[in-house]
Amino acid sequence: MTKRIGLGHAPEIYKAMANVQAEVDKAAANxxxxxxxxxxVKMRASQLNGCAFCLDMHSRETLELGESPRRLFVLDGWRETTLFTEQEQAALALTEAMTRLAATQSVPDDVYDEAVRVFTExxxxxxxxxxxxxxxxxRVAVTSHSPLPKRDA
Structure with missing residues (x-):
């Protein structure tokens, strides 16, 4: 794999992205x-985008929060299971629609309608x-060919 210029080495821009993420996390908690x-949501988008770095990071973080390994193993086929709640299903459908905008050019009305049915504004x-x-x-990690961190298993 060709070594790439790491986009994370632009400290001001990276800090701004991290601040956006912190605000998103705060809004979700609130x-x-x-x-x-x-x-x-992070896992599903990262699957669709083929981002190994983010999949590695968020699978570890998700497991640390007490998520079931089984649910992570079948996340790519979430529609075929009964393992996910109504809110999770709506969030995953929205994630897929928003992540695939280049192909779909829209978030379908049924996906949006279900999301606003199960979530507050x-x-x-x-x-x-x-x-x-x-x-x-x-996009930062994939474009940069961000390597996985070294760690046991």
């Missing part, structure tokens, strides 16, 4: 969005901003 749901905003944030982080 709106009462479960932290594990927000991590599932503030919760919806927090989830949507999480999708925006993780897609941005994925």
């Amino acid at each position: 709106a009462g969005v479960d932290q594990k749901l927000m991590e599932l 503030d919760q919806y905003r927090a989830v949507a901003w999480q999708v925006i944030a993780i897609n941005s982080w994925n």
